[in-house]
Amino acid sequence: MKRYEKFADDIAELIRSGVLAAGQRVPSVRYASQTHGISPSTVFQAYYLLERRGLIRARPRSGYFVNDSFASETFAAQRFELAPVLEPSQEPQVSESTEVDVSELVFSVLESIKDPNTVPFGSAFPSAGLFPLQRLARSLASATRDMDPRMVVSDLSPGNPTLRRQIALRYMVAGQMLPMDELLITNGALEALNLCLQAVTEPGDLVAIEAPAFYACLQVLERLKLKAVEIPVHPQTGIDLAVLEQTLERYPVKACWSMTSFQNPTGATVSESRKRELVELLRKHDVPLIEDDVYAELYYGQHAPKPAKAFDTEGLVLHCGSFAKSLAPGYRVGWVAAGRYAQKVERLKLMTSLCASMPAQAAIADYLQHGGYDRHLRKLRNSLEDQLRAMLGAVARYFPPQTRVSQPSGGYFLWLELPEQIDSLKVFNVALAQGISIAPGPMFSPTRRFKNCIRLNYGSPWSDTSERAMETLGKIIRSMLG
Amino acid sequence: MKRYEKFADDIAELIRSGVLAAGQRVPSVRYASQTHGISPSTVFQAYYLLERRGLIRARPRSGYFVNDSFASETFAAQRFELAPVLEPSQEPQVSESTEVDVSELVFSVLESIKDPNTVPFGSAFPSAGLFPLQRLARSLASATRDMDPRMVVSDLSPGNPTLRRQIALRYMVAGQMLPMDELLITNGALEALNLCLQAVTEPGDLVAIEAPAFYACLQVLERLKLKAVEIPVHPQTGIDLAVLEQTLERYPVKACWSMTSFQNPTGATVSESRKRELVELLRKHDVPLIEDDVYAELYYGQHAPKPAKAFDTEGLVLHCGSFAKSLAPGYRVGWVAAGRYAQKVERLKLMTSLCASMPAQAAIADYLQHGGYDRHLRKLRNSLEDQLRAMLGAVARYFPPQTRVSQPSGGYFLWLELPEQIDSLKVFNVALAQGISIAPGPMFSPTRRFKNCIRLNYGSPWSDTSERAMETLGKIIRSMLG
Numbered sequence: 001m002k003r004y005e006k007f008a009d010d011i012a013e014l015i016r017s018g019v020l021a022a023g024q025r026v027p028s029v030r031y032a033s034q035t036h037g038i039s040p041s042t043v044f045q046a047y048y049l050l051e052r053r054g055l056i057r058a059r060p061r062s063g064y065f066v067n068d069s070f071a072s073e074t075f076a077a078q079r080f081e082l083a084p085v086l087e088p089s090q091e092p093q094v095s096e097s098t099e100v101d102v103s104e105l106v107f108s109v110l111e112s113i114k115d116p117n118t119v120p121f122g123s124a125f126p127s128a129g130l131f132p133l134q135r136l137a138r139s140l141a142s143a144t145r146d147m148d149p150r151m152v153v154s155d156l157s158p159g160n161p162t163l164r165r166q167i168a169l170r171y172m173v174a175g176q177m178l179p180m181d182e183l184l185i186t187n188g189a190l191e192a193l194n195l196c197l198q199a200v201t202e203p204g205d206l207v208a209i210e211a212p213a214f215y216a217c218l219q220v221l222e223r224l225k226l227k228a229v230e231i232p233v234h235p236q237t238g239i240d241l242a243v244l245e246q247t248l249e250r251y252p253v254k255a256c257w258s259m260t261s262f263q264n265p266t267g268a269t270v271s272e273s274r275k276r277e278l279v280e281l282l283r284k285h286d287v288p289l290i291e292d293d294v295y296a297e298l299y300y301g302q303h304a305p306k307p308a309k310a311f312d313t314e315g316l317v318l319h320c321g322s323f324a325k326s327l328a329p330g331y332r333v334g335w336v337a338a339g340r341y342a343q344k345v346e347r348l349k350l351m352t353s354l355c356a357s358m359p360a361q362a363a364i365a366d367y368l369q370h371g372g373y374d375r376h377l378r379k380l381r382n383s384l385e386d387q388l389r390a391m392l393g394a395v396a397r398y399f400p401p402q403t404r405v406s407q408p409s410g411g412y413f414l415w416l417e418l419p420e421q422i423d424s425l426k427v428f429n430v431a432l433a434q435g436i437s438i439a440p441g442p443m444f445s446p447t448r449r450f451k452n453c454i455r456l457n458y459g460s461p462w463s464d465t466s467e468r469a470m471e472t473l474g475k476i477i478r479s480m481l482g
Numbered sequence: 483m484k485r486y487e488k489f490a491d492d493i494a495e496l497i498r499s500g501v502l503a504a505g506q507r508v509p510s511v512r513y514a515s516q517t518h519g520i521s522p523s524t525v526f527q528a529y530y531l532l533e534r535r536g537l538i539r540a541r542p543r544s545g546y547f548v549n550d551s552f553a554s555e556t557f558a559a560q561r562f563e564l565a566p567v568l569e570p571s572q573e574p575q576v577s578e579s580t581e582v583d584v585s586e587l588v589f590s591v592l593e594s595i596k597d598p599n600t601v602p603f604g605s606a607f608p609s610a611g612l613f614p615l616q617r618l619a620r621s622l623a624s625a626t627r628d629m630d631p632r633m634v635v636s637d638l639s640p641g642n643p644t645l646r647r648q649i650a651l652r653y654m655v656a657g658q659m660l661p662m663d664e665l666l667i668t669n670g671a672l673e674a675l676n677l678c679l680q681a682v683t684e685p686g687d688l689v690a691i692e693a694p695a696f697y698a699c700l701q702v703l704e705r706l707k708l709k710a711v712e713i714p715v716h717p718q719t720g721i722d723l724a725v726l727e728q729t730l731e732r733y734p735v736k737a738c739w740s741m742t743s744f745q746n747p748t749g750a751t752v753s754e755s756r757k758r759e760l761v762e763l764l765r766k767h768d769v770p771l772i773e774d775d776v777y778a779e780l781y782y783g784q785h786a787p788k789p790a791k792a793f794d795t796e797g798l799v800l801h802c803g804s805f806a807k808s809l810a811p812g813y814r815v816g817w818v819a820a821g822r823y824a825q826k827v828e829r830l831k832l833m834t835s836l837c838a839s840m841p842a843q844a845a846i847a848d849y850l851q852h853g854g855y856d857r858h859l860r861k862l863r864n865s866l867e868d869q870l871r872a873m874l875g876a877v878a879r880y881f882p883p884q885t886r887v888s889q890p891s892g893g894y895f896l897w898l899e900l901p902e903q904i905d906s907l908k909v910f911n912v913a914l915a916q917g918i919s920i921a922p923g924p925m926f927s928p929t930r931r932f933k934n935c936i937r938l939n940y941g942s943p944w945s946d947t948s949e950r951a952m953e954t955l956g957k958i959i960r961s962m963l964g
Contacts, residue, residue, distance in 0.1 A: 107829060116632055128631030140841055141623035149610030150598055152812040187669050187814075191835040203685050203707060219833040225685060330634040330840035332669075347589060351701040353673040357839035358812035359622055 001302050003038060004045035011046065015055055015066055026056055026064045054389035067393075103222065105443050106215045109428070112437040119469040122428075122437030124264075126412050126459030128329055130383055132376050136328055136367055143362035151362075157355045158346055159185025159335075163365035167321075167335055170368075176310050182337045184346050185356045189294045189322035189334035192345075194220050195352065196318040196336060197255060199344045200288045201226055205254040208247055210239055212415075212444035212453070214264040214292065217257050221446070228446050229253065233263060235406045235415055238270035241277055248285045255288050261305045262295040265444050265455035266415040267408025275308040282316060288341065289317045294334070297326040297377050299410040300385045315339030323364055326377060331360040383461065384412050390462035391470070398474025400481060412459035422452045422480050430476050436469045483784055485520060486527035493528065497537055497548055508538055508546045536871035549875070585704065587925050588697045591910070594919040601951040604910070604919030606746075608894050608941030610811055612865055614849075614858050618810055621853055622845035629844065637844075639837045640828055641667025641817075645847035649803075649817055652850075658792050664819045666828050667838045671776045671804035671816035674827075676702050677834065678800040678818060679737060681826045682770045683708055687736040690729055692721055694897075694926035694935070696746040696774065699739055703928070710928050711735065715745060717888045717897055720752035723759055730767045737770050743787045744777040747926050747937035748897040749890025757790040764798060770823065771799045776816070779808040779859050781892040782867045797821030805846055808859060813842040865943065866894050872944035873952070880956025882963060894941035904934045904962050912958050918951045 001009075014020045026032075026047070033040045047064050050056045056064045113123040120127075148154075158164065164183045171178040186192040193216070201207065203225035209217055211230035221228055229247055232240045239258050247253060258278070260270045270278065282289050293307050309319035318341055322334035333356055338345040349355070367373065391414055395405050404417040418424065424440035431438055439457070441450025460466065483491075496502045508514075508529070515522045529546050532538045538546045595605040602609075630636075640646065646665045653660040668674040675698070683689065685707035691699055693712035703710055711729055714722045721740050729735060740760070742752045752760065764771050775789050791801035800823055804816035815838055820827040831837070849855065873896055877887050886899040900906065906922035913920055921939070923932025942948065 103829065103833070107832070110638070110832065114635055114638065116636070120635075123635070125634060128634040131631070133629055133631055134627075137623070137626040137629060137841075140626055141619070144619040144622050145616075147615055147619060149613070149615055152607060152610040153596055153602075153605070154598070155812065156592070156596065187835040187839070194834055198705070216833065223680070223830065223833050330637065330837075332835065332837065332839045347585065348705065350589070350592065351585070351672075351698065351705055352676055353669040353814065353835070355812075355814065357669070357814045357842045359619075359845070360839045360841055363841070 004042045004049065007032075007036065007038060007042060008046035008049045011050060012053070012055055020066050022066055024066045025062075026050075026066060028063055052386060052389075054393050103219055105425075105440070106219065109437065109439055109443060112432055117435060118432070119436040119465060120460060121456045121469065121473075122439045123457045123459070124439075125329055126325060126384070126457075127461060129461065130380055130459070131327060131329060132367075132371065133328075135371050136331075136363055139366040139371055140359060140363035143366040144359045147359075147362065151358060155355065155358050155361065157184060157349045159183070159356060160358065160361035160365050163333075163361050163368070164335075166365055166368040171337070174304060174306070174310075176306075178337055182339065182342045184336050184338065184342065184349060185361055186334045186336060186349060187353060187356050188324055188332040189292065189320045189336075190216055190220075191349075191353070192320040192322075192334050192336035193217070193257075193290060193292055194223070195345050195348045196290045196320065196338060196341070197221070197226070197257065198224055198348055199338070199341045200255045200290070200318070202254075206251055208244060208253045208256040208287075209446075210258055210263065212265050212441065212450050213257070213446075214259060215443045217292070218444075218446050230445065230447065230449075231256075233266050233268055235266040235268050237274065238263060238268040239278065241274060241281060244278075245281055248281065248287060253285070253287055255290060256282055257290045257292065258308075259292040259295075260308050261293060262298060262408055262411030262413075264295070264411070265413055265439065267406045267411055267413050269305055269409055270308070272306050272311075275306065276311045279308050279311045279317065283312075283314055286316070288339075291317050291319045293319055294322040294325050295411040296321060298381060298384060298412065300381060300388075301409060305410075309337065309339075312339065315341075318345070326380065327367070327373065328360070328364055331364060332357065333360050333364050381410075384410075384459065387412070387458040387460070387462050388414070390466070391456060391458040394467060394470035394474075398471045400474075400478055403477075412457055414456045414458060416454050416456065418452045418454065418477055419481060420452055421482070422477055424450070424452060424454045426480065427454060427473070427476055431473055434472055434476075436473060438473070486524045486531065489514075489518065489520060489524060490528035490531045493532060494535070494537055502548050504548055506548045507544070508532075508548060510545055534868060536868075536875050585701055587907075587922070588701065591919065591921055591925060594914055599917060600914070601918040601947060602942060603938045603940075603951065603955075604921045605939045605941070606921075607811055608807060608866070608939075609943060611943065612862055612941070613809060613811060614853065615810075617853050618813075618845055618849055621848040622841060625844035625848040626841045629841075633840060633844075637837065637840050639666060639831045641665070641838060642840065642843035642847050645815075645843050645850070646817075648847055648850040653819070656786060656788070656792075658788075660819055664821065664824045666818050666820065666824065666831060667843055668816045668818060668831060669835060669838050670806050670814040671774065671802045671818075672698055673831075673835070674802040674804075674816050674818035675699070675739075675772060675774055676705070677827050677830045678772045678802065678820060678823070679703075679708070679739065680706055680830055681820070681823045682737045682772070682800075684736075688733055690726060690735045690738040690769075691928075692740055692745065694747050694923065694932050695739070696741060697925045699774070700926075700928050712927065712929065712931075713738075715748050715750055717748040717750050719756065720745060720750040721760065723756060723763060726760075727763055730763065730769060735767070735769055737772060738764055739772045739774065740790075741774045741777075742790050743775060744780060744890055744893030744895075746777070746893070747895050747921065749888045749893055749895050751787055751891055752790070754788050754793075757788065758793045761790050761793045761799065765794075765796055768798070770821075773799050773801045775801060776804045776807050777893040778803060780863060780866060780894065782863055782870075783891060787892075791819065791821075794821065797823075800827070808862065809849070809855065810842070810846055813846060814839065815842050815846050863892075866892075866941065869894070869940040869942070869944050870896070872948070873938060873940040876949060876952035876956075880953045882956075882960055885959075894939055896938045896940060898936050898938065900934045900936065900959055901963060902934055903964070904959060906932070906934060906936045908962065909936060909955070909958055913955055916954055916958075918955060920955070 032043045309317040318338040402419045406415040428440040439455040441453030442448040511525045514525045692715045791799045800820040884901045888897040910922040921937040923935030924930040
């Protein structure tokens with residue numbers, strides 16, 4: 001971490017904790033330089049960064065001031081007093097999957113984002129414009145130009161050996177030694193998750209899922225005729241371990257599905273120490289963890305948070321990743337490191353779709369070797385963080401003051417709790433009629449909870465259109481307050 | 483059809499029907515030219531073609547003679563009196579899927595062909611060298627170079643619009659009008675078949691399958707916890723309609739799965755009139771037909787046999803196709819025209835793996851428009867037919883005379899019924915130890931029938947290695963006759 005970044009973080013912390021209030025002047029460059037023992041140019045760089053993040057604003061000839069949107073007492077309170085969407089004290093609920101309805105909703109939301117004129121706040125994807133598609137096309141061309149025909153047989157599942165080696169290397173750099181044998185390439189993480197869940201369950205089994213949960217998880221449960229028990233997710237700290245523990249003691253849970261970092265839809269990240277607890281808890285009950293970690297590379301801090309997989313010594317964690325959100329949407333290349341279930345998952349893969357598309361695998365293998373993935377990722381993370389600031393600003397400007405909003409430290413989703421009386425399905429319909437898609441809360445629950453919640457996607461570069469769309473959304477919601 | 487091809491076919495028919503016996507001299511070029519009113523060069527071309535097909539052989543200064551392997555009385559009898567592998571009079575048997583064992587076998591056969599030094603007679607794939615991989619790589623490069631980032635959203639399932647239009651066009655040229663809306667792109671036909679079967683069944687349901695059946699069908703049944711009733715397949719005429727009818731009257735069959743042309747493993751093709759009957763029979767019982775038609779383009783005659791889908795007026799046929807066997811192995815691009823189940827199958831696809839790999843779809847769309855697919859197919863069909871002749875010759879030369887062999891008119895599989903006492907699993911093991919893979923009969927049945935049958939793949943250009951491998955196989959089998 002560079003000096004100016006460290007200083008910027010310190011100031012940001014002062015703003016977040018309310019030490020520096022809205023409208024208040026931040027220390028002058030000279031003063032800061034003297035008291036902190038850093039050069040004026042370092043201070044400038046830090047203030048420039050804070051300005052870019054929307055935290056402070058320069059006033060001509062007066063210096064820098066804390067931005068209204070970010071430090072007003074109210075807003076700070078909104079962000080910090082954000083309640084878990086389900087109280088931990090609530091009883092865990094076992095529910096037969098009622099996903100047919102959820103599916104209808106999901107399909108209409110998916111359909112809504114196909115129209116290029118619709119503002120894609122409801123989308124599950126970041127803007128494809130953020131990805132190095134041209135560079136990937138070059139990798140594709142060069143990797144397939146001299147493709148050995150025997151690849152058709154040698155690259156059958158578990159997949160392209162170079163690609164698997166590159167992925168194992170990335171685990172290694174992150175401090176995790178993973179045997180190559182564990183790695184299976186899939187048609188995106190979605191297929192990996194399907195295969196994993198099938199590998200560890202039988203129809204009728206009970207699976208512990210998150211509430212709210214990524215809707216595809218609900219659909220996979222529906223497809224495999226499984227039952228769900230919902231474990232509350234705290235928007236700051238992730239899955240509630242106390243409730244999970246009660247549930248494991250009381251019900252015959254056969255698997256647990258969790259997005260442990262930058263959870264979809266809440267953006268919550270389970271801390272490393274709590275990931276360790278999670279793994280230990282599941283180990284005690286011999287329950288496999290299906291860890292959906294597709295946003296792993298989209299962290300805003302200095303390092304990727306470690307996955308729960310890093311703390312697994314028993315092969316009980318099936319860790320699913322993907323290049324779809326960080327590099328190559330549409331290529332449909334994901335993977336799973338399935339621990340002790342690796343062979344079973346590989347066989348299911350062979351039976352389900354044989355193997356992943358070979359040109360796509362070869363292209364990504366080539367790109368990982370020569371394309372500058374880490375440089376691209378740094379750029380992508382910066383863009384996403386900027387876009388988060390912009391959207392948070394817009395929420396503060398246009399949404400009712402009772403709105404609660406999540407604080408993601410990675411990914412590209414914002415989770416909003418609107419005032420009680422707001423029906424997010426109505427918001428969805430009214431907004432769509434005005435060319436704006438959102439993801440309504442009930443999509444994320446088999447029991448259609450989160451009626452007054454919405455998920456907003458900030459994965460597109462901020463524009464006037466985004467700003468106006470947020471203004472319109474704000475108006476729609478305010479008008480429903482009656 | 484060119485003049486010389488017609489003449490060659492006439493001569494071939496004379497050989498096949500025994501009019502021209504083994505070792506007999508075929509009409510001299512001058513004689514043939516005069517009596518048939520064709521030019522000597524046309525006769526030469528025809529004889530050259532027949533020679534290439536292994537039917538006749540030139541003897542220096544003596545003219546052309548019918549090849550021994552192809553017209554010996556014995557061999558002709560073997561080929562034409564081939565009994566159905568299950569007598570139609572047999573009771574249909576309902577069997578719980580016992581596929582775990584079949585899977586083990588399938589996986590070890592799949593594993594065996596990964597070694598490039600193994601002769602791949604057991605492979606399910608044709609040799610990748612027969613495909614225009616370089617030309618496809620160019621299509622891939624040009625299709626992705628200018629890829630619109632929005633494709634990531636617009637090409638979600640049902641798939642790339644250009645590709646779907648090209649496929650619909652091919653149906654149209656074959657005389658079938660298919661609404662674009664029915665077409666869904668999948669990760670190969672295997673995924674299509676999985677999705678179709680899931681769309682029309684619930685766990686525990688009974689499905690009518692073929693005996694012998696493509697082993698992946700058995701695995702899909704296993705995966706979906708379905709039960710199978712086996713309907714005998716006649717190696718000449720395909721699925722036994724009388725047994726199917728009895729079965730439909732007696733059991734609550736929920737779906738029927740059939741490969742109606744160039745069936746894997748027997749090579750059988752159901753005639754068009756019998757396809758019409760099949761469709762009518764299933765319609766009467768309101769049972770959907772999952773038609774696996776992945777070898778459709780690999781016919782040796784003048785025209786592709788029509789699929790059962792062509793006779794379906796009720797949307798009860800789910801027609802699955804693929805480019806994996808005819809153009810682009812490893813790209814994993816297949817499709818399904820799922821009739822009245824189209825929406826349900828599309829939704830399952832979205833829930834299972836979102837969509838097929840976009841670069842692969844775009845590449846094939848480009849190739850179909852500009853690559854010369856039909857020219858490639860003509861060449862491919864000629865190669866496969868040549869290879870068939872070569873393998874038939876080798877069977878005649880090296881295998882015990884009691885061997886019965888199928889007569890495929892397309893595809894690249896030969897089905898052999900060895901003498902009763904032969905255990906094909908033993909043949910598999912002994913042959914593999916000598917570097918030759920084969921597909922043993924029990925792979926193709928949930929009840930492990932076809933103990934004395936094997937499937938041989940002639941999808942690779944014939945070579946000395948192939949010839950020697952057939953000789954070795956023949957020796958292994960003969961040695962087991964005791």
